[in-house]
Amino acid sequence: MSSQVRLRLLPSTRCLFDEPVQLKVAGLRSRQVVTIRATSTDEREVVFGSSATYRADDGGEVDLNRDPSLNGSYVGVQPMGLLQSLKADTLHKYFFKNKALNPHVVKFSVHEQEGDGRMLAEETNERFLMGDGVSRDPIKEGNIRGVLFTPPGEGPFPAVLDLGTFMSEKRACLLANKGFLVLSTAVFNDRQNMKEIHLDPFKEAVDFLRHHPKVGPAGSKGVGVISRSKGTDIALSLAAFVPGVQAVVWINGTSASVGTPLYYKKQQILSPLMFDFSKVITTKSGANLIKYAIEDPLEEKNKGSLVPIERAKSQFLFVAAEDDLNWDSKAYMDEMVERLTRHGKENFETVFYPGAGHLLEPPYGPFCSSALHGMLSFSVVWGGEPRKIQEFLRTHLSCDDAQTKANL
Structure with missing residues (x-):
């Protein structure tokens, strides 16, 4: 991973299942093209994944609330598109997340477009079904x-x-x-x-x-x-x-x-x-x-x-x-x-x-x-x-x- 590239989930890496998070990447080269990936495993141990390609702005930043995906699992500005487009490799698979005690865990990572797609940064989002005190x-x-x-x-x-x-x-x-x-x-x-x-x-x-x-x-x-x-x-x-x-x-x-x-x-x-x-x-x-x-x-x-x-x-x-x-x-x-x-x-x-x-x-x-x-x-x-x-x-x-x- 690159020590300069930072992936942030705002306002926090922990949230409720039905709350949005803002994904922002900083520390990239000006206009650098990167792929952002998401992976998650459901309660039946089926792995789901998604990806989208973005071009950084002149300051080397990507903001999913602002920037459009160029290609991948979706195109255009979709702030929560990586979550909503999570899909298994096998057809006809529903993401089973039906038990309240365990959070929906999603791993996000940023990768270079060139060469072997080296990972530049990663972060984990814990999406809880039960709020505090419930x-x-x-x-x-x-x-x-x-x-x-x-x-x-x-x-x-x-x-x-x-x-x-x-x-x-x-x-x-x-x-x-x-x-x-x-x-x-x-x-x-x-x-x-x-x-x-x-x-x-x-x-x-x-x-x-x-x-x-x-x-x-x-x-x-x-x-x-x-x-x-x-x-x-x-x-x-x-x-x-x-x-x-x-x-x-x-x-x-x-x-x-x-x-x-x-x-x-x-x-x-x-x-x-x-x-x-x-x-x-x-x-x-x-x-x-x-x-x-x-x-x-x-x-x-x-x-x-x-x-x-x-x-x-x-x-x-x-x-x-x-x-x-x-x-x-x-x-x-x-x-x-x-x-x-x-x-x-x-x-x-x-x-x-x-x-x-x-x-x-x-x-x-x-x-x-x-x-x-x-x-x-x-x-x-x-x-x-x-x-x-x-x-x-x-x-x-x-x-x-x-x-x-x-x-x-």
């Missing part, structure tokens, strides 16, 4: 299996149930950093239980949050539910069938119970909306396009799969991505808005992200365009280009003593 407690109570994240302080805090298709702690602890008490749980706690789903354990989770001592009297108003993909039909069903759900954030989901029947109090309440696998399209990369393989929930034979959200008293925030290739989230959102409007309801807001894909996730994580589908056991394309929620939850789950500034 507590993490595994919950195994009754039929509840999950992890509870509690902000520092006595509360009362607005309470949120975070429903993932499979277990992930990432979104839940990031919300806890913003002042929410969040219970993270999964629709599928194991891959063997995919033939039917029961709503009862999720009702237990709602009741657990409502009666938590740090939620306090605010729990009588109700809790929030945030979900994406398969978790959305469970979230909608909680709003429709279970008391105590005040606000629902629906992200790239459906309006029906997809793939599995739904039971409540030992009775089937929704029939499954099924896939027509003859309509799956295999792409050149080997991943499958399944967007057009799901049956139409509005067909007469499938109407028993529709979640009756018109009976819900909850507030809804529907978030859909234009380029969702897993299923047509925008069409499902439009159908629900039409149905609620037809029933005289005004209890909803909508957000539409042009160019985004199925995996809408917290900012500054590696973008994933295709990966193994957990329910279907083959690789699928998610769509999207690398690229309100707190404000909505805070509005409808307000606790006067727990107001903190939203930054999303």
Whole structure:
């Protein structure tokens, strides 16, 4: 390494997962061309990498907030492009960072363009999921299996149930950093239980949050539910069938119970909306396009799969991505808005992200365009280009003593 070249991460080498850092290089020759690389290893020991080429200014400095990448994993001015473009050498790999206790560690390095690409400087960025004072407690109570994240302080805090298709702690602890008490749980706690789903354990989770001592009297108003993909039909069903759900954030989901029947109090309440696998399209990369393989929930034979959200008293925030290739989230959102409007309801807001894909996730994580589908056991394309929620939850789950500034 060159003792003269310095790579700095500002304001610090340590930050929260959803916070930006500024990369600056100093001590280069005037107009020198260098390559900046990033590498990171996920929880499955898969190595991800990215790189971009920059030309220093007359003073021998590169500032990623100012300067454009000339080529590499991306081009143009993208201050966090090295993080967002991290990619594995193997196709269809999703960056697994789902456990809250360990930081997302990224190594940045600066290399000469000439010769063997000698490394000139390096620095490590530790990106923490849990903020200072947030507590993490595994919950195994009754039929509840999950992890509870509690902000520092006595509360009362607005309470949120975070429903993932499979277990992930990432979104839940990031919300806890913003002042929410969040219970993270999964629709599928194991891959063997995919033939039917029961709503009862999720009702237990709602009741657990409502009666938590740090939620306090605010729990009588109700809790929030945030979900994406398969978790959305469970979230909608909680709003429709279970008391105590005040606000629902629906992200790239459906309006029906997809793939599995739904039971409540030992009775089937929704029939499954099924896939027509003859309509799956295999792409050149080997991943499958399944967007057009799901049956139409509005067909007469499938109407028993529709979640009756018109009976819900909850507030809804529907978030859909234009380029969702897993299923047509925008069409499902439009159908629900039409149905609620037809029933005289005004209890909803909508957000539409042009160019985004199925995996809408917290900012500054590696973008994933295709990966193994957990329910279907083959690789699928998610769509999207690398690229309100707190404000909505805070509005409808307000606790006067727990107001903190939203930054999303």
